[in-house]
Amino acid sequence: MLTGRLPATDVLVVGAGLAGLHTATQLARRGHDVVLAERRTRLDGTVRTTGIFVRRTLEDFDLPPEHLGPAIRRMVLYPPSHRRPVVLDSARDEYRVGDMAPLYVTQARAAAAAGVRLLLGARYAGRHGGHHVLHGPDGPARVRARFVVGADGARSAVARELDLDRNTELLVGAEEVYPAPRRDVVPAFHCVVDPRLAPGYLAWVLDDGEHVHVGVAGYADRYPRGMRQALREFAASAPGLVGVARPDGGPRDDGGTATGAGGTAAGAVGAADSVGAADQVERRGGPIPVGGLLRRIASPHGLLVGDAAGAVSPLTAGGLDPCLRLSEHAVDVLDAALRTGRRDALRRYDGAALRARFRGRLTMRRGLSMVRTPAVATAGVALLRTPPGRAAARRILFGSGSFPDP
Numbered sequence: 001m002l003t004g005r006l007p008a009t010d011v012l013v014v015g016a017g018l019a020g021l022h023t024a025t026q027l028a029r030r031g032h033d034v035v036l037a038e039r040r041t042r043l044d045g046t047v048r049t050t051g052i053f054v055r056r057t058l059e060d061f062d063l064p065p066e067h068l069g070p071a072i073r074r075m076v077l078y079p080p081s082h083r084r085p086v087v088l089d090s091a092r093d094e095y096r097v098g099d100m101a102p103l104y105v106t107q108a109r110a111a112a113a114a115g116v117r118l119l120l121g122a123r124y125a126g127r128h129g130g131h132h133v134l135h136g137p138d139g140p141a142r143v144r145a146r147f148v149v150g151a152d153g154a155r156s157a158v159a160r161e162l163d164l165d166r167n168t169e170l171l172v173g174a175e176e177v178y179p180a181p182r183r184d185v186v187p188a189f190h191c192v193v194d195p196r197l198a199p200g201y202l203a204w205v206l207d208d209g210e211h212v213h214v215g216v217a218g219y220a221d222r223y224p225r226g227m228r229q230a231l232r233e234f235a236a237s238a239p240g241l242v243g244v245a246r247p248d249g250g251p252r253d254d255g256g257t258a259t260g261a262g263g264t265a266a267g268a269v270g271a272a273d274s275v276g277a278a279d280q281v282e283r284r285g286g287p288i289p290v291g292g293l294l295r296r297i298a299s300p301h302g303l304l305v306g307d308a309a310g311a312v313s314p315l316t317a318g319g320l321d322p323c324l325r326l327s328e329h330a331v332d333v334l335d336a337a338l339r340t341g342r343r344d345a346l347r348r349y350d351g352a353a354l355r356a357r358f359r360g361r362l363t364m365r366r367g368l369s370m371v372r373t374p375a376v377a378t379a380g381v382a383l384l385r386t387p388p389g390r391a392a393a394r395r396i397l398f399g400s401g402s403f404p405d406p
Contacts, residue, residue: 005131005142009035009117010338012132012145014124014158016043019306019323020151021107026331028114032338035143036111037122037134039152043108044101048286049319050175050206050213051098056400057321058096067103068096069208072187075397079381080194080374082239086384090398095189097208098320124152126161147334147346148302151327154287156308162299165351167310169291171201171317174231175215175284185209190240193377197230199223200369201290201317205240211281214238217288217317219369227285288317290365292358293326298333298349305330309351311403314358314365315396322403326354329406357404364396 013024016038024036040046053063071093077086112118122134122141131142150158159166190205197203199222206213216231223230294310297303305311311322330349337345371377383389395401 006035006134008144009033010145011035011147011149011334012037012143013149013151015151015153015306015308016040016104016108016118016120017151017153017306017323018104018107018320019308019311019327020149021104021111022324023149023151023305023327023330024116025107025111025114026328027334028111028116030331030335032335034115035117035119035145037119037124039121039123041121041137043104043120047100047104047282047284049100050215050284051100051103052206052318052320053096053098054318054321055092055094055398057324058093061324063098064103064106067099067106069099069210070187071096072189072206072208074186074188075393076188076190076240077381077384077393078190078192078239079378080192080196081378082192082237084385085190085239086381086390086393088390088394088397090394092398094398097206097211097213124157124161126157146338149330149334150302150304150308151306152308154289154307156304158302159304159308162302162304164299164304165294165296165310167287167289167291167294167307169289170220171217171288171290172220172227173201173215173217173285173288173317174227175213176231176235177281177284178212178214179281180207180209180212188240190238192234192239193371193381194374195222195372195377196374197234199372203230203234203238205238207240212241214241215284222372288312288319290314290317292362292365293322293351293355295352295355297351298346300343300346303330303333303346303349313361313403315361315368325403325405354404354406 010032011027011034013020013036016036024034028034072095073090075088108118122136125133125135131144132148134141148158150156152158154167154170185207187208192203194203198216199218201217203216214235216234289307289310289312292310292314297309305327306323309326311326312319333346333349337343384393
């Protein structure tokens with residue numbers, strides 16, 4: 001029962017997403033007492049992220065393979081017309097999509113096995129009288145912690161409580177996930193640059209042969225008819241739902257005019273037609289911080305990780321690799337502070353220094369945010385067909401520069 005005064009702890013971690021679970025588990029494995037508070041009542045319920053893990057993450061972190069989809073080596077970039085896409089193939093496995101609900105549950109079990117006290121249905125309400133207050137279904141509870149970690153998302157309550165920086169540049173995204181209707185496809189990530197559907201970002205179809213993710217994201221104030229309407233329009237004619245080449249290299253024959261991955265999308269079938277509404281797995285959505293890593297992400301009383309810290313690529317909006325790497329750094333810093341008793345150890349957790357390494361992507365983010373007409377988007381994709389453009393796209397999409405090592 002979550003009421004009254006709880007036993008004191010070394011670290012209170014707020015938020016049981018990937019960043020919070022990883023931070024809590026690693027701190028506990030280093031011998032510290034950790035409480036992990038999560039406002040959801042179950043971890044396998046609402047999922048916000050597409051769950052894309054990049055090659056660098058897969059190489060460096062021990063993720064449960066049973067919760068990862070097939071490897072993806074192909075990226076296809078389309079202009080608004082969907083004609084003449086840029087097809088990029090890698091010689092290596094570049095992406096795998098996590099089945100996030102069971103992955104969260106598996107990571108929570110690992111946290112509990114390490115000694116983390118996990119409190120579900122516990123909403124963080126700030127500090128009062130030297131205690132952190134958590135609101136649960138049975139009323140408020142108080143816990144004293146030496147440090148607090150904000151892993152509570154793009155609109156972090158912990159950031160506000162600690163008077164740290166908060167995300168101001170946010171995209172909003174919406175996605176529908178279906179079982180893949182066919183498994184004889186080349187797993188591929190299809191992205192459309194179209195400011196009418198995804199102002200300032202992308203619309204996508206990701207088909208790994210097990211699930212199909214259909215989504216859009218952009219700046220909320222640029223959706224005149226709402227993001228959900230944009231998603232419906234995109235799903236009605238999205239490329240990549242059919243027209244993906246078979247493993248033998250030939251075009252798929254779905255009884256229509258589907259083409260290979262390098263052709264047009266004239267025969268593409270919408271999500272509702274290709275898989276059926278009854279087969280829908282789930283809907284996802286939420287805010288995506290793209291202003292880059294925040295400058296002030298630590299105080300003598302605690303720090304921020306994951307989306308709360310803005311640890312998301314400004315350009316690609318990929319957040320799982322940055323969240324794990326920044327969490328590793330947070331664990332090192334907190335471990336030093338707890339062992340030495342020196343709160344000033346948290347000065348090493350310097351967002352401004354790390355942010356300086358994102359100048360190039362922040363510049364490209366500003367450029368992408370200014371794409372407001374289909375003509376400009378078409379010209380941008382045309383540049384990617386040139387040898388320098390293809391090289392730049394490969395470096396961004398298949399490179400290892402997701403997040404700098406602190």
